Amino acid sequence: xxxxxxxxxxxxxxxxxxxxxxxxxxxxxxxxxxxxxxxxxxxxxxxxxxxxxxxxxxxxxxxxxxxxxxxxxxxxxxxxxxxxxxxxxxxxxxxxxxxxxxxxxxxxxxxxxxxxxxxxxxxxxxxxxxxxxxxxxxxxxxxxxxxxxxxxxxxxxxxxxxxxxxxxxxxxxxxxxxxxxxxxxxxxxxxxxxxxxxxxxxxxxxxxxxxxxxxxxxxxxxxxxxxxxxxxxxxxxxxxxxxxxxxxxxxxxxxxxxxxxxxxxxxxxxxxxxxxxxxxxxxxxxxxxxxxxxxxxxxxxxxxxxxxxxxxxxxxxxxxxxxxxxxxxxxxxxxxxxxxxxxxxxxxxxxxxxxxxxxxxxxxxxxxxxxxxxxxxxxxxxxxxxxxxxxxxxxxxxxxxxxxxxxxxxxxxxxxxxxxxxxxxxxxxxxxxxxxxxxxxxxxxxxxxxxxxxxxxxxxxxxxxxxxxxxxxxxxxxxxxxxxxxxxxxxxxxxxxxxxxxxxxxxxxxxxxxxxxxxxxxxxxxxxxxxxxxxxxxxxxxxxxxxxxxxxx
RNA sequence: GGGCUUGUGGCUUAGCCAGGACAUAGCGCCGGGCUUCUAACCCGGAUGUCGGGGGUUCAAAUCCCCCCAGGCCCGCCA
Numbered sequence: 001x002x003x004x005x006x007x008x009x010x011x012x013x014x015x016x017x018x019x020x021x022x023x024x025x026x027x028x029x030x031x032x033x034x035x036x037x038x039x040x041x042x043x044x045x046x047x048x049x050x051x052x053x054x055x056x057x058x059x060x061x062x063x064x065x066x067x068x069x070x071x072x073x074x075x076x077x078x079x080x081x082x083x084x085x086x087x088x089x090x091x092x093x094x095x096x097x098x099x100x101x102x103x104x105x106x107x108x109x110x111x112x113x114x115x116x117x118x119x120x121x122x123x124x125x126x127x128x129x130x131x132x133x134x135x136x137x138x139x140x141x142x143x144x145x146x147x148x149x150x151x152x153x154x155x156x157x158x159x160x161x162x163x164x165x166x167x168x169x170x171x172x173x174x175x176x177x178x179x180x181x182x183x184x185x186x187x188x189x190x191x192x193x194x195x196x197x198x199x200x201x202x203x204x205x206x207x208x209x210x211x212x213x214x215x216x217x218x219x220x221x222x223x224x225x226x227x228x229x230x231x232x233x234x235x236x237x238x239x240x241x242x243x244x245x246x247x248x249x250x251x252x253x254x255x256x257x258x259x260x261x262x263x264x265x266x267x268x269x270x271x272x273x274x275x276x277x278x279x280x281x282x283x284x285x286x287x288x289x290x291x292x293x294x295x296x297x298x299x300x301x302x303x304x305x306x307x308x309x310x311x312x313x314x315x316x317x318x319x320x321x322x323x324x325x326x327x328x329x330x331x332x333x334x335x336x337x338x339x340x341x342x343x344x345x346x347x348x349x350x351x352x353x354x355x356x357x358x359x360x361x362x363x364x365x366x367x368x369x370x371x372x373x374x375x376x377x378x379x380x381x382x383x384x385x386x387x388x389x390x391x392x393x394x395x396x397x398x399x400x401x402x403x404x405x406x407x408x409x410x411x412x413x414x415x416x417x418x419x420x421x422x423x424x425x426x427x428x429x430x431x432x433x434x435x436x437x438x439x440x441x442x443x444x445x446x447x448x449x450x451x452x453x454x455x456x457x458x459x460x461x462x463x464x465x466x467x468x469x470x471x472x473x474x475x476x477x478x479x480x481x482x483x484x485x486x487x488x489x490x491x492x493x494x495x496x497x498x499x500x501x502x503x504x505x506x507x508x509x510x511x512x513x514x515x516x517x518x519x520x521x522x523x524x525x526x527x528x529x530x531x532x533x534x535x536x537x538x539x540x541x542x543x544x545x546x547x548x549x550x551x552x553x
Numbered sequence: 554g555g556g557c558u559u560g561u562g563g564c565u566u567a568g569c570c571a572g573g574a575c576a577u578a579g580c581g582c583c584g585g586g587c588u589u590c591u592a593a594c595c596c597g598g599a600u601g602u603c604g605g606g607g608g609u610u611c612a613a614a615u616c617c618c619c620c621c622a623g624g625c626c627c628g629c630c631a
Contacts, residue, residue: 023571036573039611049611077574117631157631277629288555288627295629302631326625329557353558353624361624386593406593418566422559423624430565430580434593437566437579444593452590490570498567501578512595531590553593 001090002478003485005069006033009080013037016059024080031072031079032475038076049076082475088463090478094533095461100480100540102144109145110313111137112347113323114237114244115152118229119159120184122236123369124426125325125355125362131415131546132352133323134242135493138544143488148317151244152309155226156251157302159187161207163229164221165200166190178373180232183225188367205297212254212299222251236372241408241546250305258308259300263293266307271341285337289330306335307342314345321491322349326423350491352420358427370426379407382432383440387553405548409439412546417497437501442542443550445504445511449535450551452516453528461532462525469510470530476506477537484544500541507534 006024013022017037027034038053045052057073068086072079093099113133116126133149140147154160166172166186170193174182194200210218230247237243253259266272271281278294293304313320324332329351336346356362362369384403391399414431418424434440465471476499483499486492516527539549 021571025573028574030574034574036612039573043611075574154631159631279629290629292629297629299629301629306631326558328626328631330626331631333557351558356624390591390593422566424565427565433580435580436594438593440593441579444591448591448594455590494567498577501567505578508594509596511590515590517590552591 001086001093002482005082005086006482009033009035009069012060012063013056013078016056017041027079030074030077032069032082033080035078035080036076038078042076052076053078082478084463084465086478087465087471087474091461091463091474091529091533094477094480094536095529097536098540099533099536100484100544101142102481102484105144105146107145107319108317109140109147109319109321110150110317111140111147111321111323112150112152112313113137114233114242115154116233117154117157117159117364118180118183118226118233119163119187120229120364121178121180122233122372123362123364124372124375125369127240127372127375127411128352128355128415128420128424129323129325130237130240130242131412132350132420132493134240134546135412135416135496135544136321136323136350136487136491138546139484139487139493139496142484142540142544145319145488148245149243150313151247153226153230153247153249154302155222155249156208156211156254156305158204158208160222160226161204161211162190162194163187163225164207164218165204166193167225168221169193174228178232178235179228179230180236181371183229183232184364184367188365191365209297209299211251214255219251236376239376239408240372240412241548248309250309253305253308253312254300258312259304262308262311263300263304265342266293266338269341280334280338280341282334282337285341287330287334287337289334291331291334291338303331303335306331307338310335310339310347311342311344313347314339320345320347322347324349324351326351326353326421348491350420353423355424355426358425375411375431376407378428379410379431380404383407383410383434386434391553402550402553405550406434406440406443406553409443409542409547410434411439413439413442413497416493416545417501419494420492439545439547440553442500442504442538443547443553445507446535446538446542446549447551447553448511449507449531449538452531453535454551455517456528456531459525459528461529462522463529464522464526465530467510467514469506469514470527473503473506473510473534474530476503477533480537480540496541496544500538500545503534503538503541507538510534 009024010022013035022037024033024035038049041052042049053073053076057071057078060071067083070081070083111133114130116122137147137149163183163186166189170189172186172189207218211222273279273281276296277292279290279292282291291303292301294300332349339346380403383406387399387402465474483496487496516531519527542549
């Protein structure tokens with residue numbers, strides 16, 4: 001609805017003014033949509049913008065076809081206000097249980113996210129990647145795309161070789177702990193051993209060569225260590241409602257010959273250099289640094305496998321999206337440049353800045369991090385206390401289930417609400433806050449809507465809204481599909497977080513001032529319809545954010 | 554040193570890419586609201602040189618240039 005209306009107004013302004021570059025702004029308190037085209041024309045025509053605006057408005061009114069929008073001229077501004085028929089059409093759409101879901105499209109999209117090295121548990125920095133990626137994936141599904149999520153498993157790099165060496169030589173035994181915690185212990189110990197005895201490095205180099213050559217015994221050792229860690233990582237992700245459709249093992253691209261074929265292709269390119277190491281000269285693309293693919297000992301580096309991986313993805317998907325930390329900006333740009341030179345499809349990369357601790361940046365190797373498991377556990381504990389305080393009458397297992405949903409909501413929302421390009425400092429106090437601008441705040445608005453609908457029973461929807469709170473809420477509901485579109489077009493999941501918070505704000509204000517169950521007749525039917533539409537929208541938004549839409553809390 | 558990026562009330566943050574009408578909200582602070590659909594709520598108040606300086610424009614938080622401060626990158630690591 002919103003998008004249709006937007007497009008219709010733009011088209012009419014285009015035909016009146018003869019300009020292509022017509023855009024509408026959010027009118028804020030003044031209007032639902034507004035145009036400042038009169039300023040632009042004033043300059044060209046050397047006339048007063050106020051006069052021009054008035055003339056355009058007259059023409060708009062003359063060719064007025066529907067009554068879904070009214071036009072108002074305020075000085076040089078053209079203001080558009082959505083009318084009652086627009087609101088009715090919006091609410092009729094939003095009464096559909098799957099409001100916001102768009103028809104299936106043919107386009108195949110792959111979102112690769114998390115892809116953390118399997119050398120330890122996910123920490124609070126990694127899950128920024130997971131939550132951005134998962135929210136993006138859910139948004140694409142909501143928008144009707146055929147979507148697959150992938151975790152690219154680095155099972156062949158130096159860090160894993162260090163783990164394998166540690167497993168084989170340090171005699172650490174797995175205790176009562178998750179696989180990822182065990183691997184981290186080994187990894188940290190192995191790094192310590194290397195510091196005291198740098199000679200170990202040559203053993204690790206040897207392991208890397210043997211795994212790349214396909215030595216069955218070494219390959220098995222790598223697989224076992226990685227699998228051990230990955231099982232723990234999967235469990236952590238699941239606790240945050242994140243799951244991957246597919247795990248792609250980096251070593252597969254070495255073994256199936258893709259890496260060799262990719263390198264052969266690159267060798268034939270004019271930008272390829274071989275001076276003992278093999279590298280791509282991207283200086284003509286503005287990159288000073290060598291993009292190295294092969295070491296002098298003949299083994300490939302990450303970049304070579306990454307190119308092969310993306311060539312493969314590009315052939316199986318129409319759009320590929322990678323969620324990567326800001327530290328990958330340079331190599332991400334080099335990857336894209338190289339793929340383009342090869343004539344292959346390039347990925348779109350969503351970069352996010354780092355999460356650090358108050359005492360500095362996190363490090364798996366130094367064991368300096370807040371693990372995602374620890375975060376979940378603490379937040380669940382706090383949420384349980386809250387639920388028990390508020391709803392002591394509920395059964396314990398019900399309270400536990402609510403606490404878990406609330407905790408996931410708090411964590412996911414906290415992370416997704418901040419623009420990815422901002423670096424953040426992890427803060428326990430904020431993580432444990434369930435008040436406004438939090439996931440639970442939105443969950444709570446949804447639960448309130450559910451409660452009203454449960455008490456009301458069946459009703460026949462009506463669409464007569466008059467209170468400003470009703471109208472503001474209905475208008476915001478109408479924007480939901482446009483927001484989903486914007487998220488997948490611009491790869492900005494935090495827009496959904498902002499939208500949903502505003503939706504909850506408007507619903508809560510409505511809830512406070514506009515009685516529903518106590519109203520009567522058509523007023524009651526209209527308000528119930530609005531509550532139902534708001535409930536559906538809140539639910540759709542929460543689910544897209546990966547947060548449980550609780551009926552009670 | 555070069556590149557990328559961030560800088561918005563005491564703290565956190567939206568808006569910036571596609572410049573317009575009084576800069577968005579939360580926390581904290583002050584004050585008010587539960588005999589009324591779940592108070593994880595709502596309302597009112599105080600708090601801003603939109604890092605600093607220049608420029609472009611009828612109009613700049615938004616675009617351009619310089620400077621300052623923080624983060625990240627610049628490896629035959631991933």
